[in-house]
Amino acid sequence: MTTHETLTPAAPRQRPEHHGTAAPTDGTRAGRGLHIRGLHKVLGGRTIIDDLNLTVGEGELVSLLGPSGCGKTTTLRMIGGFLQPDSGSIEVQGQEVSHLGAEKRPSAMVFQNYALWPHMTVANNVGFPLKLRKLSKAQITERVETVLELVSLLHHKDSKPARISGGEQQRVALARALVQEPKLLLLDEPLSNLDAKLRVKVRDDIRNIQQDLGITTVIVTHDQEEAMSMSDRIAVMNAGRIEQFSTPADLYARPETEFVATFIGSLNRIEGTLSAGTISAGTDVIGIRPEDVTLSVGAFKGSLPATVERVVPRGHFQEVHLRRADARLRSFVTGETPAPGQQVHAAISKAMTFRNGHLIEESGTAQ
Ligand SMILES: Nc1ncnc2c1ncn2[C@@H]1O[C@H](COP(=O)(O)OP(=O)(O)OP(=O)(O)O)[C@@H](O)[C@H]1O
Numbered sequence: 001m002t003t004h005e006t007l008t009p010a011a012p013r014q015r016p017e018h019h020g021t022a023a024p025t026d027g028t029r030a031g032r033g034l035h036i037r038g039l040h041k042v043l044g045g046r047t048i049i050d051d052l053n054l055t056v057g058e059g060e061l062v063s064l065l066g067p068s069g070c071g072k073t074t075t076l077r078m079i080g081g082f083l084q085p086d087s088g089s090i091e092v093q094g095q096e097v098s099h100l101g102a103e104k105r106p107s108a109m110v111f112q113n114y115a116l117w118p119h120m121t122v123a124n125n126v127g128f129p130l131k132l133r134k135l136s137k138a139q140i141t142e143r144v145e146t147v148l149e150l151v152s153l154l155h156h157k158d159s160k161p162a163r164i165s166g167g168e169q170q171r172v173a174l175a176r177a178l179v180q181e182p183k184l185l186l187l188d189e190p191l192s193n194l195d196a197k198l199r200v201k202v203r204d205d206i207r208n209i210q211q212d213l214g215i216t217t218v219i220v221t222h223d224q225e226e227a228m229s230m231s232d233r234i235a236v237m238n239a240g241r242i243e244q245f246s247t248p249a250d251l252y253a254r255p256e257t258e259f260v261a262t263f264i265g266s267l268n269r270i271e272g273t274l275s276a277g278t279i280s281a282g283t284d285v286i287g288i289r290p291e292d293v294t295l296s297v298g299a300f301k302g303s304l305p306a307t308v309e310r311v312v313p314r315g316h317f318q319e320v321h322l323r324r325a326d327a328r329l330r331s332f333v334t335g336e337t338p339a340p341g342q343q344v345h346a347a348i349s350k351a352m353t354f355r356n357g358h359l360i361e362e363s364g365t366a367q
């Protein structure tokens with residue numbers, strides 16, 4: 001395969017208005033993407049990955065999202081061939097790869113601390129994997145320049161890593177993976193070393209390049225906003241398992257568990273039962289998104305009286321913290337904002353009920 005066939009951006013793929021609608025959730029093209037079945041790993045006597053199953057469609061970007069220590073890096077390293085699973089199968093484009101070493105797999109990984117060689121120029125860093133594969137100098141130069149152009153760094157090809165910015169270094173690490181023309185791109189926390197502003201920029205760069213090349217990609221992150229903004233689908237991980245796997249919009253609107261509801265977006269969590277303007281004690285958990293809490297000065301049927309405790313400016317909206325004897329609530333307010341100490345009435349337009357961590361009921365409470 002020549003450089004041009006795979007690295008020249010194909011005709012732009014149709015970009016769905018909301019990420020995720022284009023994801024092949026029916027698995028029609030999944031045979032050519034990534035298939036993980038029954039992955040299991042014990043480390044230090046503890047089960048770290050427990051019967052993990054995941055299907056990523058060809059050209060799809062999937063994030064593994066979860067709290068620190070849930071097993072994201074361990075999973076990615078097994079996919080990339082840097083760690084041997086105890087059992088389970090990993091298929092890339094229809095080929096079983098779990099018995100292959102990392103260098104034999106059709107995947108390339110960008111590690112969290114992207115470890116560029118400081119004494120080498122940008123071009124030599126990027127070309128290094130090709131040098132190992134004994135490509136000719138001319139071939140290496142051609143491929144390196146193609147990828148450097150793709151990540152908008154051709155003008156820095158002769159710079160040393162120390163002379164370029166963090167975001168540029170991250171893009172060099174990405175180029176070093178892309179130059180290998182992988183069928184599967186694996187990125188471990190690719191934005192964690194960047195400041196907030198750069199994070200948004202590099203995030204968009206990665207997503208655009210991924211879309212233009214149509215490359216199947218798995219990204220590990222613990223940042224829900226990052227996962228929401230880049231992914232076709234997100235696998236929410238908790239303690240070595242995938243808790244829910246769906247599009248960002250679906251995970252937000254229809255979380256199946258309390259863990260997912262808490263991890264994706266903001267959530268008011270109240271222990272008890274909500275009915276007719278009162279909260280009664282109980283073992284169920286009510287989950288309410290702050291945007292589903294609206295405030296008014298006067299009381300009305302079904303409203304919950306509360307006191308404004310704090311108002312936090314959040315840019316284009318305010319986060320109002322409310323307090324009652326039996327609960328705390330947060331409300332996102334865009335219009336007129338009440339002042340701390342003021343008595344208000346909260347109306348809840350939508351609530352989820354969880355029992356033993358699982359969603360049992362979703363209600364829009366009538367007012
Ligand atoms: N070689 C090892 N020996 C023993 N335990 C390990 C080993 N490697 C990882 N672990 C444990 O496995 C668990 C999962 O680790 P992993 O690095 O996959 O987490 P993670 O989800 O990537 O977390 P983070 O967001 O902090 O990077 C952790 O509890 C970790 O301590």
Ligand SMILES: [Mg+2]
Nearest residue numbers: 072073074220
């Ligand atoms: Mg990790």
